[in-house]
Amino acid sequence: MNNVFVYCEMEDQRIADVSLEIISRGRALANEIDVKLEVICLGHKLNGVEKELFEYGVEIVHKADDKCLNPYLTMPHASLVATIFEKEKPRIGLFGATSVGRDLAPRIASKLKCGLTADCTELVIGDYLDRKTKQTYQDLLLQRRPAFGGNIIATIVTPDTLPQLATVREGVMKKEKVANPRKGKVKTYNPEEFLDQSDLVVKVIERHIEENKLNIKNSSIIVAGGYGVGSKENFEILFELADTLGGDVGGSRAAVDAGFIGRERQIGQTGITVRPKLYIACGISGQIQHRAGMENSAMIISINNDAEAPINKIADYVIIGDLNKVVPQMIKSYKENIA
Amino acid sequence: MKGLKIIVLAKQVPDTRNVGKDAMKADGTVNRSALPAIFNPEDLQALEQALRIKDQIPETTVTTITMGPVRAANIIREALYRGADDGVLITDRRFAGSDTLATSYALSLAAKKIGKFDLIVCGRQAIDGDTAQVGPQVAEKLGIPQVTYVEEILEVNKKKITVKRRLENGVETLVAPYPLLLTVHGSAPECRSRNAKLLMKFKHACTPAELVREAEDYLRLHDLHDYLDITEWNVDDLNADLTWLGLKGSPTKVQRVENIVFTVKESIQVKPDKEGIDGLMKELIAHHNVG
Numbered sequence: 001m002n003n004v005f006v007y008c009e010m011e012d013q014r015i016a017d018v019s020l021e022i023i024s025r026g027r028a029l030a031n032e033i034d035v036k037l038e039v040i041c042l043g044h045k046l047n048g049v050e051k052e053l054f055e056y057g058v059e060i061v062h063k064a065d066d067k068c069l070n071p072y073l074t075m076p077h078a079s080l081v082a083t084i085f086e087k088e089k090p091r092i093g094l095f096g097a098t099s100v101g102r103d104l105a106p107r108i109a110s111k112l113k114c115g116l117t118a119d120c121t122e123l124v125i126g127d128y129l130d131r132k133t134k135q136t137y138q139d140l141l142l143q144r145r146p147a148f149g150g151n152i153i154a155t156i157v158t159p160d161t162l163p164q165l166a167t168v169r170e171g172v173m174k175k176e177k178v179a180n181p182r183k184g185k186v187k188t189y190n191p192e193e194f195l196d197q198s199d200l201v202v203k204v205i206e207r208h209i210e211e212n213k214l215n216i217k218n219s220s221i222i223v224a225g226g227y228g229v230g231s232k233e234n235f236e237i238l239f240e241l242a243d244t245l246g247g248d249v250g251g252s253r254a255a256v257d258a259g260f261i262g263r264e265r266q267i268g269q270t271g272i273t274v275r276p277k278l279y280i281a282c283g284i285s286g287q288i289q290h291r292a293g294m295e296n297s298a299m300i301i302s303i304n305n306d307a308e309a310p311i312n313k314i315a316d317y318v319i320i321g322d323l324n325k326v327v328p329q330m331i332k333s334y335k336e337n338i339a
Numbered sequence: 340m341k342g343l344k345i346i347v348l349a350k351q352v353p354d355t356r357n358v359g360k361d362a363m364k365a366d367g368t369v370n371r372s373a374l375p376a377i378f379n380p381e382d383l384q385a386l387e388q389a390l391r392i393k394d395q396i397p398e399t400t401v402t403t404i405t406m407g408p409v410r411a412a413n414i415i416r417e418a419l420y421r422g423a424d425d426g427v428l429i430t431d432r433r434f435a436g437s438d439t440l441a442t443s444y445a446l447s448l449a450a451k452k453i454g455k456f457d458l459i460v461c462g463r464q465a466i467d468g469d470t471a472q473v474g475p476q477v478a479e480k481l482g483i484p485q486v487t488y489v490e491e492i493l494e495v496n497k498k499k500i501t502v503k504r505r506l507e508n509g510v511e512t513l514v515a516p517y518p519l520l521l522t523v524h525g526s527a528p529e530c531r532s533r534n535a536k537l538l539m540k541f542k543h544a545c546t547p548a549e550l551v552r553e554a555e556d557y558l559r560l561h562d563l564h565d566y567l568d569i570t571e572w573n574v575d576d577l578n579a580d581l582t583w584l585g586l587k588g589s590p591t592k593v594q595r596v597e598n599i600v601f602t603v604k605e606s607i608q609v610k611p612d613k614e615g616i617d618g619l620m621k622e623l624i625a626h627h628n629v630g
């Protein structure tokens with residue numbers, strides 16, 4: 001009762017990165033309010049997932065293993081998660097802000113008539129003073145999230161209803177194993193007992209998932225190109241720079257929309273969030289939705305032929321010039337100067 | 340047998356996408372009230388999907404529901420200009436301050452009042468609240484299944500619909516019977532433009548509240564043509580339980596809002612020539628930023 005729960009998203013037999021990130025954060029939150037960390041894991045052929053989850057400090061794994069739970073479908077997952085929540089009465093429930101989590105969590109919140117905060121980038125424990133009633137609530141989950149197209153950051157609380165639910169953006173929290181992992185408990189559920197026919201009316205008839213998912217998120221060097229790169233062909237030179245420096249290539253939404261580069265490489269509010277050691281922005285103007293996904297990079301270099309481009313204001317180094325000349329020169333200079 | 344009965348949920352939103360100079364305050368933050376009110380982009384794309392079904396299946400009807408202030412009636416008109424059959428404005432002070440749970444409660448009551456629908460089509464996400472929660476919450480309140488992030492309708496008939504869904508790293512094809520709720524993703528096709536004939540026909544469509552302000556001859560026009568009346572429902576029309584509405588019915592509270600200030604870093608200018616770039620690369624290598 002009253003514990004921290006995380007819904008663990010499965011990509012077939014693998015635990016999604018975003019879930020491990022949230023579980024790591026969940027561990028810290030549970031420590032702070034002195035409760036247990038529990039995880040719900042639904043899928044098929046889940047043999048041994050608990051072992052990995054225990055390494056992240058999970059104490060109880062609620063598990064259901066059945067064909068009807070993989071691939072993910074809204075209704076069976078929602079029915080099971082809601083049933084478990086109704087029984088276990090969590091204090092906090094966290095989901096990834098992914099196409100799965102943002103599909104599932106609102107359904108649960110509506111069913112349990114509780115609050116849900118979307119797309120959080122920060123979760124901390126703190127107090128809340130209701131100015132109208134002068135009542136202070138202690139140890140609430142303070143949920144910070146960007147809204148208004150990224151132009152504001154709101155802190156949202158859910159003082160009166162439990163559980164406090166939130167979806168959490170991928171890439172903003174750090175995945176961390178615990179120092180002294182312990183073997184926890186596993187509770188298994190038989191979906192047949194909880195689901196009825198009406199939960200199974202929607203059917204997946206085909207799935208096409210790109211296999212080796214790019215791992216730009218974990219790259220320490222990112223060369224990103226924007227609409228200013230001009231064409232798919234011109235992106236070649238960015239790939240060459242990334243190869244030379246041992247990094248990966250990302251892009252702005254305008255570059256993705258123009259077909260210069262694949263959507264899986266989009267950085268920003270509606271793409272991935274990255275925080276590399278070095279971010280080289282080539283021909284990117286730096287609109288707020290793009291900056292949301294990269295402004296925490298340790299070092300930013302901007303290459304832009306417009307001195308007024310907003311990206312220059314958050315860059316450590318600014319090169320005003322044509323990227324088609326600057327980038328090749330960077331490759332050359334690097335090769336000449338590296339020992 | 341009749342065609343499908345489709346409801347489109349559409350929201351009027353401030354245009355947060357292109358914040359121009361006139362919407363910036365001196366302190367470098369956005370002046371939200373200076374942003375123009377527009378049809379939420381993904382809701383227009385949702386409308387397009389509904390209209391495509393109407394194009395394919397005869398006798399299909401499309402009804403737009405929007406909840407907001409009186410001026411949100413513009414959304415209903417914009418939908419009529421593009422081919423929707425009618426619309427409902429839900430408006431009442433008592434809805435103010437609703438979070439997504441309360442919003443979805445109100446919208447679900449309106450859908451129930453309309454009744455016997457086959458399909459509800461929403462946008463994935465509104466560009467002001469940015470939550471993408473209202474669609475799934477409405478579906479749950481109506482006890483119907485949902486398919487979110489729809490990019491394309493592959494096949495549709497009177498019994499079931501097959502759609503393509505956009506995921507982070509791929510696509511999925513699903514088939515579902517009615518009643519069903521869909522949320523439409525930004526990668527779906529853009530909406531058709533206004534139709535000149537429909538624009539002429541519905542130009543003077545308005546809600547009862549707007550009609551009061553209209554001139555005499557418009558009132559006569561409205562007496563002649565029922566299609567010019569936009570339905571308006573308040574809390575009482577929906578028989579809504581006040582405990583689930585407005586601030587009171589909203590479990591989430593905004594504790595604090597921080598405007599993003601455009602902070603300026605001290606940046607170093609590098610000359611775009613061999614010398615400048617050589618210097619930069621040497622520095623990066625020396626500080627182990629690369630290599």
Ligand SMILES: Cc1cc2nc3c(=O)[nH]c(=O)nc-3n(C[C@H](O)[C@H](O)[C@H](O)COP(=O)(O)OP(=O)(O)OC[C@H]3O[C@@H](n4cnc5c(N)ncnc54)[C@H](O)[C@@H]3O)c2cc1C
Pocket residue numbers: 149225226227228229251252253254255266267268269270271272282283284285286287288289290293303304305306309321322323324355356466
């Ligand atoms: C809800 C919403 C979500 C969004 N999500 C994202 C997101 O996740 N990620 C994202 O990136 N955007 C996102 N956007 C879009 C964002 O607002 C911008 O439109 C986009 O980031 C612009 O991309 P860009 O900088 O590549 O293009 P532009 O703004 O067109 O900038 C191109 C730049 O290239 C420079 N340039 C041109 N030629 C050259 C040259 N030869 N050499 C050097 N420089 C050159 C120009 O000076 C200019 O600064 C979102 C928008 C909305 C409304």
Ligand SMILES: Cc1cc2nc3c(=O)[nH]c(=O)nc-3n(C[C@H](O)[C@H](O)[C@H](O)COP(=O)(O)OP(=O)(O)OC[C@H]3O[C@@H](n4cnc5c(N)ncnc54)[C@H](O)[C@@H]3O)c2cc1C
Pocket residue numbers: 115116117118145147148152154156348349350351379381382385404405406407437438439440442446460461462463464465466467468469470471472473474591593596
């Ligand atoms: C800064 C800020 C942060 C917020 N954060 C949260 C939060 O984390 N959790 C929360 O529960 N609420 C939150 N809210 C409140 C929320 O924005 C409102 O409840 C809003 O009315 C609906 O949410 P949305 O704009 O996110 O819509 P979304 O859920 O993104 O909308 C999805 C779709 O639902 C339909 N729809 C939504 N609203 C309407 C409408 N009024 N009329 C017709 N169709 C509609 C449209 O088809 C739309 O595309 C926040 C509000 C602000 C100002």
